Amino acid sequence: MMRMRTLVPWLLVALAGVGAAWLRYGLIEPPAMAELCTAAQAPAWCALRQALVTGFLHDMYGIAAIAVAALSLLRRSRTLAWLAAALGAFALQFYNYEPGALALLVGCLRLVHLQGAGGTPAAVTPAR
Helix, strand or coil: CHHHHHHHHHHHHHHHHHHHHHHHHHHHCCHHHHHHHHCCCCCCCHHHHHHHHHHHHCCHHHHHHHHHHHHHHHCCCHHHHHHHHHHHHHHHHCCCHHHHHHHHHHHHHHHHHHHHCCCCCCCCCCCC
């Protein structure tokens, strides 16, 4: 049980990266999708595609990832550490390379640290 609790956040970070790659290469980049969305009778999912494009054009994913990474450094939260790593992976896929890489690194390192500490402040033992 403890092993699963440690493994699940890492699997979810990987899933976030795979999901972002699917959105990028399956929904945004194919020319056929762009042609469908510029047609007069565009499908309803084109609004999602446009929102994703607007997000990376304005570096929204990188900014969000950095903000959550900074917050994860201020609070001892596995959830924030995981979210920083997942948003970093998402930002990397959506053309926000520098902030995405930094957030992914900070989130992963923070998550490793919190998992090693058991999620609670480390007990200080006096030196002898």
